[in-house]
Amino acid sequence: MVTTAKARAVKTDTAVRVRRVQAADIPHVIGLDTRVTKLAKAEYWNDVFVRYGKRRLHERFFLVAESRVDKADPRVLGFIIGEIRAWEFGSTPCGWVFALSVEPAMRLHNVGNAMLEAISREFKKAGVSKMRTMVARDARLPMLFFRSEGMMAGPYIQLEKDLD
């Protein structure tokens, strides 16, 4: 488990270092998310930090990527958040990735790949052997990314209806 400060860095093959989020990263996370989604949600991210960056760390993983080359650069190049969930929808325990974002200028530089590998390792260490996520059908970029990482359609179909 990545819990101690010394063990926080997760080694990758790229010039990217993936580690647990820290309070000082949250403004960078908010900034990145705002640039990507054009919607500022500071309150949401502060709440996510409390829930996923501080509590139940054995099954919740809020990881950020930073430049390994330029250690003075405090920028967050990307972040990924996931947790182990069990028995919802009849599912045995599995790792759910519910947020992933990469700085637009750093895309196609293996940042997303390094973060997904890092959280995969965390899930495996925590004892699960399956990882899931959900992507909007028309969200081309994340869809292509997760597919390129070997993710295939799972056994569930998401259903919905308008509430009158």
Add this chain to the structure above:
Amino acid sequence: MKLQISTRLAIFAVLELTARDGLQLSVADIGEKYGVSSHHLAKVMHVLGRAGLVRSVRGAGGGYQFAGNARRTTLLDVALMFEELSSVEHDSGAANATPEDQALREVLNEIDDIARATLGSITVATMRKLVDRRGTSGGRRSKADVPGRRNQSSH
């Protein structure tokens, strides 16, 4: 879901040409592996060439080379060069459609949407990874594995 023979051949040809960087293969090389006529495959390669996905290399040892972006070209991009994958058929006659027609159309459109989303999310590079993971790269297919193969020579 079934893809037309030309679409499947085009996908197989692109996968063959992207097995290694700069790989050059003749129509005969690819045709032999999949048990299809060079004539039919040449037509498929012509369409791929017009779209800029492959280029022909002349001279001794010439053939075809992949010329596209394997990380950006999806199976849907290739399929749309050879067949219509929209829901046009299910939309036809909408003005006179009964509620039963409309309900069935809604279900069929859902299936089509999922099929298009799936084909549009798999790039040539991702397909290569899937192929390599199965260890079938360079393997020989049985001629019976190619649907409609018996009709190829008449195309």
